[in-house]
Each structure stands twice: as structure tokens, then as C-alpha cells.
Amino acid sequence: MPTLYTHSDSNKLKSWLLLSGFFVFIILAGYIFGAAMESPEVLYGAVILSTVMSFVSYWWSDKIVLAMSSAREVKFEDNKELYRLVENLCITAGLPLPKIYIIDDTAPNAFATGRDPKHAVVAVTSGILQKLDRSELEGVIAHELSHIGNRDILLATLVTVLVGVVVLLADWFRRWTFWGGGRRRDSERGGQLQLIIMIVAIIFSILAPIFAYLMQFAISRKREFMADADGALLTRYPEGLARALEKISSDTEPLEAANRATAHLYIASPFKADVRGRRTGFFMKMFMTHPPIEERIAALRGMDI
16 A cells, blocks of 8 residues: 555656656757747747746745735734644744735635745635634645645746746747748748648647646646645644545635636635536546545545555
């Protein structure tokens, strides 16, 4: 029977294999578009622009997300029990104490953000504090601290850079083709090989962004599984997190503070149609940032520490 240790190691390996495949995909995209346009400078420009945009997002995304969520910082005097719970788990995990924020929303949920463990933030809704018992809340906080300890924000930023490069390359290539760049090159060279390359590049420019997003979602799902496993290892009580996920998924209140730009940060999708029920088929699962709740609960309850 697999243990939480082997489950965590397996998800780490799968995440890095997906990331490596992403790098190969970027090289392939650059090669195809560069060959069709005969202009490798476009690739360099896309990489630079995406890197700059992601750099800005990496340094200030936590402030943007907290502002979008209307979160307020909690000091020790404001909620001593929550503060001590987070502090004790941080001591166990060997992590610096993150800033703690509360979102005044009755829907139960939580997320972590910040560019590194020294600048991390854990945010919980008022609803999760009201509806979970201590062991369940510990499981949720441990999950979020695992995201911080695993540098998932850094990985997410890197993946965002790669997706941005693919989307920009595909968009620039389609615009270049629309304005007649491909036709001018074909008339100048008149080669069948160049025509074939152009056709392949046009098809690739349509499919590449879709594949890029699918890979991003796949990495996100693997990191959620890993944070579940590592969080359970931290508390030594996987049932607490399993029960918390059950309560979060069965709660019918929508999280008003969430939107599509921030949904991937939460421990469970804040959109109830994504959390439980009919949207768990194979095809729909490919477009989900979180694994189905049923699979996460089964993984937690089916493994030994």
C-alpha cells in the first residue's frame, strides 16, 4: 500500500516531468514559428516581454490578489486561536510565520500566496473559521503551508511565463500571417517545403495555446495533490483535511470574493459547479485547476502515514 511519503514523491516527479515537457514544447513552438517567419527575433521578443510581465506579477501579485479578495490582515490580538494554530504548524514545518489575512465571506475556503516563504501570506475566509473544527482547520492551514514550503508560487510563476510565451508567439504569428507575411514569403521563395511549414505553423498557432493551458492546469492539479499529501504529513492526521474538503465541497454558498483570475489559488475551487457533481468527466477534468474533491478525499483516506 502506498504511503503519503511515496504519494508526495510521485507527485513531485510528475510535476517536474510536466514542467520539463513544457520547456520542450516552448522550444518546439519557437522552432516552428521561427522557421515559418524566418525571424527568430520574434521568439526573443516574446520571451523578454513575458518574463518582464511575469516578474512584475511575481513581486506584486500577492498585494493584487489580497486587494481583489478584500482581505484584511489579522494580528495576534485579533484572533489568538488562529494565530497560535498557524504558528504551531509553522514551527513543525520549519517555516517562517506568514502574514495571516481574513476574507469576510461566509463560504469556507482558503489560499496562500507570496513570492517565497519569507514573504508568504495565508488567507482564510470567516466562513471556514465558523464551519470547521480545529483538526479540520489544521488540515487546511497545513495544506496552504505546504504550498509555501514547496515553492508552488515560484513554480506557478514560471509556468505562467511559459504559457505567456506560447500565447504571445501564437498571437504574433497569426497577426503576421493575417497581414500577408506568409504570402509574401511564399511568393519570394516559391518552395513547397516553405508552404508545408506555413500550414503546420498556422495549425500549431491555433492548437499551441490550448495545449499550453492544459499543461498548466495539469501541473496545478498535481501540486494540489502534493499539498494534500504534505499537509497530511505535517499534521499526521489526513482525516482532518479529508473532512475539511468534504465540508467545503458540500457547502452551497458561493465565494463572492473569488473570480476566475484567483480561483486557482484556493484550496478548493470557489465555483461550486467545479467542486462536486457532474463536471468531473475526463474531458472536463483536463480544464480544471483542482482535482475532483472525491479523488482528493479518496487519496487522503486510502494511504497510511
